[in-house]
Amino acid sequence: MEKEAMGGHVMVSLESLSLELPNGGGVMLGHDKDISTLQDEISALRSRQRHLDHTRQEALDKLIDLKGSIRVFCRVGPSISATNFQAKSPVAVEHDKITVRAVGIKKEFNVDRVFGQESTQEDVFQEVKPILRSALDGHNVCILAYGQTGTGKTYTMEGTNGKLGIVPRAIQELLSHAASQDSSSTYSFSISMLEVYMGTVRDLLAPRQPLFRSTECNTASIISILATKSGAVEVEGLTDVAIQDLKKANQWYCRGRRARSTSWTNVNDVSSRSHCLTRITIKRSGGGATEEASKLWLVDLGGSERLLKTGASGLTMDEGKAINLSLSALGDVIAALRRRRSHVPYRNSKLTQILSDSLGDGSKVLMVVHISPSDDDIGETVCSLSFAKRARSIESSKDTSEGVKKLKQKRLAELEKEICDAEQELKHLTEQIRRAEISLEERKKQISSACQAHSDEKGSPRSTLVVDHIDSAESPQATDKAKSKVSSHGSVPRFMSSTVCSRQRHSPASHSASKPRLTKSVSRYPAELSGSQSFSCYSSCKNATKARSVAFSSSVPKMKFLAAKSDQINISINSIDSTAASAPPRRESFISRQIQRSPLHQHRRRMSSLT
Template identity: 50%
Template sequence: MFISSEKEQKLLPAVDAKLSLTPFSTRSNLDYQGDALPVSESQDSISTPTIYTDVSVVPEHEKNELEQSIVTIEGEIVRLRKKERSLDKKRRDALNKILDTKGSIRVFCRLRPLISSVKRRNDEPISVWEENIEVKYLGSRKDFRFDKVFRQAATQDDIFEEVEPVIRSALDGHNVCILAYGQTATGKTFTMDGTNDQPGITPRALEALVHQASLEKSCAFTFSMSMLEVYMGNLRDLLGPKAPYRSQESLARSNLNIQTDPKGLVEIEGLKEVHFSDLSKAKWWYAKERSSIHFVDKLICISSLMRITISRSGNDLKAKSEVSKMWMVDLGGSERLLKTGATGQTLEEGRAINLSLSALGDVIAALRRKRGHVPYRNSKLTQILKDSLGDSSKVLMLVHISPSEEDTGETFCSLNFANRARAVETNRELPEDINKQRQKQIREIAQDMRDAEEECQKVRQQTQEAEILLSKMKQLFSAAYELHGNREKTPRSPSANESIPILTSSLPRFMTSTVASRQRQSAAEKKLSSVQFSGSQSFCFSDSRLKTILQDYNKRPQETVVKSPKCSSLEANKAPFLRSRMVTSSDSNLRVALNRHSHRRRMSDLI
């Protein structure tokens, strides 16, 4: 169980009180005459336990209690994170079930607002309802059904509200493909890109991905972005080096190689991929891509694609990262060649884009009907999107139409394409009772998903509070026990005024003489200069033999300090031998004096 709020309120004041103490090393020992705070103070603050400012007098049971509290909170954090992962999995499963129930391939329709320069008629050729559109064309009326229809007054917020669950599914590990289809000037680019004041699906999706990834604590996300365009069956990297658009050099350079591995995963060899971790960098690359798109003869004969690769890794380092893709596709204009009246190069461009769009419609229809063979290889566009259209992918197509009467023919063709993509024959929709039952099931699953999301948010908040409390406790424990206990062991850097002796001898440092020992030796030699020997040693310091020995001994320590490391071990061992010769006098007083002064060492040299 998590620590109760009552216990936490009692524990936090103690933690804050202890953390507010002045560090031990900055106070004088005179400030700590007593072992604990005065009795009067402890009686006035009963809720706060006695605080000991000297480590030597802190009771052992208080230290053990703090250690046990740290261990308990760490275990609670582990339990909360496990619960968070379980709730997040429940939410992901619910979202995936909702999208599968609605359909892994869905088709929306957006009606462009009427241009102000076009005169509005009393009898409009298009009638719009929530899920169907009726078109009056060539004296007849035809009804088209969609998963969702957006009227002329629909805003960018309304569009993204329906698209956002699919983007969330991409974070959950599913491949996603969002396509904008329709004739030129029906609002495809506005829906996908938008403006600065009214951003479209793509910039909103980038923001949603980065924001949602920042909230996830149980896993880590990395993002990368690639952009390309399809023009007359050729691919061009929009983030690569630029070249004259219609030159042979440009076409040769733009032919990127599409590779498919045995598992069906598609990779484009040679396509530049840029990584981003924040929204500003993502928007910078996105703006660079938009500036690289070419417009040909006022007719968009290219399809621009942006791929966002999402890598999701958990706390388990041994687990393999999950990788998913999200494609944002702004398809070329779907105008019929008869209407455009194009010739020459423009005619060839129109044929290429129409073949590409027709192949895309065939693929989506085959996937909706669950056919055994799906014609991916009929165009470069479908080859690129192969692993993001089938299997467990989520596909969303937005068909754009114009309300103008002069565009009714193109509107009729676009709606027929949408019907084929939905793989639904006229008058063969689901019965009303089955449709109501499905909608009820979706609402129930959506409620379960919202409940799991709310509970997950609460658990995240509890985890964050527990981590803050754990950080305070560890800080308190470190300040009270570890830092003071190891204060004497902390290495001290020498000050700038201290001189650091550089030893060049091959002998260990503790075997060499120190400055203090040499000073004591010099004082001993001066004292011995007046000593008179009796008997067989009745010569004074002025005697040439003793003087020679002492002078030779006085030189040895200095020679040892500056001796080159290249000297042989035999020469290095002469110093102890000469010292022994100097103290061979039979006089006991002399031996004691020399031994006492020449062999004393500071303990600091041995550390």
């Protein structure tokens, strides 16, 4: 910047000043500072948000691991028919224990949570929610509905119109979490649906999917499963639809449901003849550059069934056999994982192949085992609960000492509190960030309108900026003050004053005639410096900046810009004061250089007329 000391003032060229103040002048300094303060504040809040989100994630991971990475819930379905209803069911339920009694037998099964017949869809979903957070945090998650045919698997997963099941509620939860922005990450979701039917895989969202059964199946929808070196599974060619809103997501989900293979059996009018898998792919981008993807599998398994009981024959019997085979393959995989076997037999069925990267290490599995309350189904009930027992990764309460159980409960409570506290603070932080961002936007808008006002005023090709510490109420005095300053610094070019020679050359008549003209010419400078143009400019600028002036005046050093040479601004060093509170309102005045040239032109004309 070009500076020149002059009588206690620093001379700064206008061009260099405008380079340093890209927003259009000293008036913007305070705003820039305020904006950067807000930006710093937002970035500090975001960093705290990331830290807290990380703490919450870690606590949730520990909590789920402590509870068991394969969790098992049990839901008791409705009595299959009125004739099967018994006042006294052989199945007795407690919070996390089921007792099955029959003549000569009493079997107890421990699970993570039992839902009796009176439990609602909401009760079930509340217990499912934490595992959805794991999916959002980047873990592959698998929720499976398992059980005898007709016990309510489809009801739990899909639900009915008024009583939505896990899948539509989970979609709603994921979308609303992403919209709430309670975490430092941003999410995008997509949905895919497939069916494993008689050992083949069908894309339920493929275009023009015909409802088919058996061998008429559309070969285009038979897709293959690929495993990458890292163990990630890709279902080749599977339709994957981005979901931005709940309405669209539900439309696609309903479309997939309709394409599913169902049939009538003795025990269920609309029995699922396949395993239906809904995949929600979650893409998460957080503070880092990379985008993470995780999968949430929501699986409505085909019903395990005794073929004789279901009255199956022909194709329906084949379907039942295929379902039973793949369920047994799933049981083997879960057992191998639980025993930490080096070989896990994923390849024994399409179902386990597809789920292979969502059942093992780092994944979270939740199995909801469905049982019938009926005496007639006692054999299937015991089979299903034995399957659940095999799947459960943690030891049952019976095998754990009271002391260990208490310690575990204590730790679980601590972790739950940690998660709850982090979530509360995250909510608070989100609100703080939201408010700070609104303030930032407002500041930016104010600056942009001030810039607009400024550029409107800068319509003339070259401008001189005059800023003084004069309140609008003092405008008349300001005019005088400006006049005197301009005169005292000799802003009027020296050659415009009459010289000894010129005075000598003038006759008394011509001298007297020229004098008023000269006076008029000289007096025009101060008049134009502080005239109506200058004040209207000041007043429009002031209006544009009125709202922000209080907020920013505290950070703006006092400056005095005085008109000096035609392309220089005089900044009084003495008047620069960083004491915020004492900064008086600023006044700006802009003078066109064309106006400054005008007297020179008149002067020349006057001189030539004399010769």
